[in-house]
Amino acid sequence: MRMPPLPADSIHARACKLKCEKILTRPNGIVVRDSALKQQIRQQAETQPMVEEADVLLVFCATDRTDFVMPCGQYGYVVDMSLATGFALLEAAEQGLDTCIICAFREDAVKDLLHVPASARVVSMVALGYGADNSPRKAKKNMEEIVSYDRF
Secondary structure, three states, X not given: OOOOOOOHHHHHHHHHHHHHOOOOXXXXXXXXXXXXXXXXXXXXXXXXXXXXXXXXXXXXXXXXXXXXXOOOOOXXXXXXXXXXXXXXXXXXXXXXXXXXXXXXXXXXXXXXXXXXXXXOEEEEEEEEEOOOOOOOOOOOOOHHHHOOOOOO
């Protein structure tokens, strides 16, 4: 059965646009389709074969204000790019696609492979595509395992 074309461009653009309306850090994204390039990136992503196996790889980069620290002590670009990544995951799920977030990678090597400027930061990547029909799914945790009320 032939699968419809992936809407990777629109997912990535929509996630960045939704996030851009309220943030300080301007996101930039790269949609990686080239198999050889995905293979090279996978070598920089520890033991995560889905980088290479995915139909496409979405790469989320922070391009400015990477030195801004929020009052809570967190770098603003990390929060902003995490939100943009989350929006992409939601949009992909809405369109019936499987995803896997990739955060364990050698940033400098990935930046070199993708010609990302030295001043920018690669924060996350998302493997995106149509999963195998028999692909195993992780069981979701019960709310009681992940949520506390009023105190930690």
